[in-house]
Amino acid sequence: MIHQDPSTLLGLAVRSLLRHEALAISALQKLPMVLFPSLFKEAFNSRYMKIITAMVAEWPFSCLPVGALMQDTDVVILQAVLDGVEMLLKQKVHPRRSKLQVLDLRDVSHGFWDVCPRTEHGESSKGTLNKEQTGNGLPRYVLRRVLKVITDFDLRTHLDEQQAYLLQWSQQQKRFVQLCCMKMTIFETPMEIIKMVLNSFQPYYIEELELCTGWTPAALRHFAHCFGQMRNLHKLHLSCIYIYTNKVVNTSEDVEDKCISRFISQISKFKCLQHLSMNGTYFSSEHMKQLFRCLKSPLESLSIDFCEFSQSDLEHLRQCQRLFQLKHLNLFGIELFNASPITFQFLLENVATTLQTLELEDCGIGDSQLSALLPALSQCIHLTRINIYDNVISMSVLKDLLKSLADMSKVTEEFYPAPLECYDDLGYVLVNKFAKVCPDLLNTLRVKRQPKAIYFATNICHKCLQRCVFDGKTRLCHCWP
Incomplete structure (x- = not known):
């Protein structure tokens, strides 16, 4: 049969x-x-x-x-x-x-x-949303039994057809339906649209917010009230916000300064915040100081990419106790070491017992700075990933780094720059030299442990936008035959 x-x-x-x-x-x-x-x-x-x-x-x-x-x-x-x-x-x-x-x-x-859902007692399957969304601490009026509609919202310059329909429907059913937005992206969105949407969603439920806008300080001040109601934020991403003012009393600059301060002050209300990232965001040093002082919960990850960052900003980082339990630190495209590396060394020592991933790509690190950081790096025994691409390091100092990390058995991904000796005086890659020195560097590490995924790479080629990479074998960028 x-x-x-x-x-x-x-x-x-x-x-x-x-x-x-x-x-x-x-x-x-x-x-x-x-x-x-x-x-x-x-x-x-x-x-x-x-x-x-x-x-x-x-x-x-x-x-x-x-x-x-x-x-x-x-x-x-x-x-x-x-x-x-x-x-x-x-x-x-x-x-x-x-x-x-x-x-x-x-x-x-x-x-x-x-999977096949369970049928006992009418319970939902393992993959369904079992957790009650209205947990302890919510206002009493939302604890009544209503059907919850959960969504993410990506706001642009206008609402699309589906977003508009959902909002209109939810208003008609607001006595029986609780509309909950878990993740919201605001990208150059007019303020009147934002207020209308947040009146439907209740900001309290938003757990992730990405704010990407070129708003004026006055616009940030208008948004501050809505922003401060997002008490359940776990992730906050600020992108392309360029605000830099020099505080001068009784001037328009002073008014702008107060607008920005009001916006930043709302962060003190986020007691669940675990992940903070800033990309292309420029605040004055005083506002950066205020931002880090407003943090009320220990952060798990901090990412700062392509931001204007001064030595005093770095000092604010070092002094912020809410960063002492960081698991993930990403500083990309920031000139960290225009002055003494001691401040960053102290920051690394503060997070040494928890740090798992460290990204320091294109941070202006040279031989002297990296050498100063080696004692602190060697204490980060829980590292699983390290990336220091696009920094100017010599062969000898790079070997010292590999030796200091040789006992870190938890590392699974490593990204190192090709040493300074692999470039000529004009900055062009010497491919023969690159193919020769990278195996030597790899052997330096293999004396102590077998790396799982390790890469030595040149700077990105300006012509083909690729790197020459050695990961056990040499792979040249597209400009080479």
Whole structure:
């Protein structure tokens, strides 16, 4: 006897049922729970809108992670899903079958669709959102039982069709629906749009915020109130904010200074903040000092890329106790060592017991600075990744670095610059020299341990935008035959 694959039989049964729309809808109340995910996915992919609506209203699990199935913006699909929610909400008597509590519209992979959901006691599968979103500490008025609609929001210069539809629908259903945004990106968005969106979402629920804007200080001041309400922020990314003022009393510069200070002061309200990154963001030294003093929780990661950074800013970093438990430190494209490296050495010593990844690419590190940092680096025994690409280091000092890191068995990724001796007086790569010295450097490390992934690389070629890399074998940039 020939046995067919059960999944094939299930697929045939699902497709056969969908071909009879009225029958499929009428059968939902008697359909086994285990068949709901397969039937919903097929109806979703084949765009059976009426069946989608009916299935949402009858959904037998606590969470429906429909966002994982939505590849592109699709207002028609969204409307069908929300129509099902509305049908559920309009029932005078709560349907016996439906247990829907959370509608997840986030475009993230979800294990719910890859496993067979558990049916005991109507519990959702391991991959569904089991955790109650309204935890302790929320205002009393949001603790009433409502259906939560969870999404991420990417705000640009205007709302797209799907965003506008969701906001309009949520306003109509606001008595029964709690709209929760977990991750929000604000990119050159007009203030009136931001306020309208945050009135719908309640900033309290936002856990990740990326703010990329060229706002004036006055605009930052207007945003400060909304910003300060994001009490659950775990990740904050500030990008392309260029504000630099010299404080002069009773002038417009003084007014701007107060606007920026008000914006930065809101960070003191973020007691859950763990990850802070700044990219192309320029504040005055006084404002940087204020920012680090406003931190109220220990940071897990700090990333500062292409920012104007002074020696006094580095001193603020060293003195900030909220950075003493850092696991990840990324300083990219910052001239750290125009003055003494002692300040940064102290910072490394403060985070030595927790630091796991260290990125110091293109930070103006030379021989003397790196030599001064070696004692502090050797204390970072939990390092798993180190990157010092695009710094000017000689062969002898690079060997000293490798020797100091030789006992670090947890390191899995290492990125080192090609030594200074691999360039001619005009800065061009001497490929023969590069191919010769890199194996010697690698052997220096292999005396103590076998590196898992190690790379020695030249600066990026201005013509082909590639590097010459040695990772056990030499690979030249595209400009070389």
